[in-house]
Amino acid sequence: MVPLGAKRPGRGGRSRAAHLGPERRRPLILDAALEVYVERGYKGTSMQAVADAAGVTKPVVYECFRNKDELLLALLDREEQRLLAAVSDSFLTNSVSDNLEAVLAAGLTAFLAGARQAPNSWRVVFDSGSGSGSVVAERVRRGREGAVDRLRELVRQHMVAGGLDDIERKAPVVAELIASVSESCARMLVVERYPWTAAELATYVARLLARGLNPV
């Protein structure tokens, strides 16, 4: 009906997208999805919006991901990997001892430095909390739970070594506290942009926690 030529409804003023195929297109779609997700949140991340941001039309997105859930889970996977990679990087520059404060400081520094190095990844993984619809939220929850489980074991060992009482009840609490404090610190740096470096904040908070945890 309308002779293509100028531009039409779907695309703004763009011409036809490059001939890449699903394999090579997929990472680009994820990039676009990340961008949209970060600046428009879960609700604003429609398939149409992602397609637009990728300079492509919806069916192309659907050739790369079967549906919206798969897209978002794939995004979550990728950004989680990125974040873990960044954390690993930072870990290598921090030697770990067996004293609680040092372990906390090193781990927290790595975590915060990773978050600051890949802020968008951080937002996807941690700022999705409840908002995300069912599937994504559930995955985030499981991921966090796994981290807290490991943290709890670590805390328990330190408590045993320190000769504390009532460990079975206290360790889970302390692990949760450390987790939420870590997330809170990351939010201060990434979202609120407090004027601290990752190492500074980690050191300060680790000392605070370690002092509180050590027996009087």
Next chain:
Amino acid sequence: MVPLGAKRPGRGGRSRAAHLGPERRRPLILDAALEVYVERGYKGTSMQAVADAAGVTKPVVYECFRNKDELLLALLDREEQRLLAAVSDSFLTNSVSDNLEAVLAAGLTAFLAGARQAPNSWRVVFDSGSGSGSVVAERVRRGREGAVDRLRELVRQHMVAGGLDDIERKAPVVAELIASVSESCARMLVVERYPWTAAELATYVARLLARGLNPV
């Protein structure tokens, strides 16, 4: 998708709802909305679902609240009041001194007891975080921000009294930490149902924080 086979259009098998009028109906709608919100989350809280839960049809809901945002904001207001009332109640049973640990313990006990006493209110106010669409999320954010502001002043005073350095940079961090630790504790009690009483947990955590904050 919906197997509306045996069911009929609007109401299931219910008769006509009582003749109450907007004024008297409004609180009932809020009750229904709370119930739906708590068990189905933000996304699941459609006007239809609220109407069903209230034993009423959509237009009745719209006579009580102009639109969905107004409904949810009204709900947020009401539950926030409930929560504050519960917190005030608990405060009366805890005398406050000028020593940091005692102040923290008293405040935290009140907060946790309030959360446990009105768990559904707590969920609406604190568990809505990012999920809620724009308006509600924004209100929650502002409410939290106000609380952190007050907390920061309190922390600053204590730091001044303690003769600490770099207060302008540290006070905001500590205030944020206390806030997120408080929320984390409330989640342990209300959502995860850890086997602690409010007072126990508050005392334990307050000691931990106070020790960490006091100068060596």
Next chain:
DNA sequence: CGATGTTCCTACTCCTAGGTAGGAACTTTC
């Protein structure tokens, strides 16, 4: 160049959820 297979785009369908119009049922008042 023409045939073949891939990749992309236009143009739909379907469905959900917000929101509304207008009439039916009830209550109150005389």
Next chain:
DNA sequence: GAAAGTTCCTACCTAGGAGTAGGAACATCG
């Protein structure tokens, strides 16, 4: 009991987003 005023319900409209069918543009290979 009938008129008047409320309150409620049925039935609809609409926007927007998930997901799809089928054809147009491209690339590649002969």
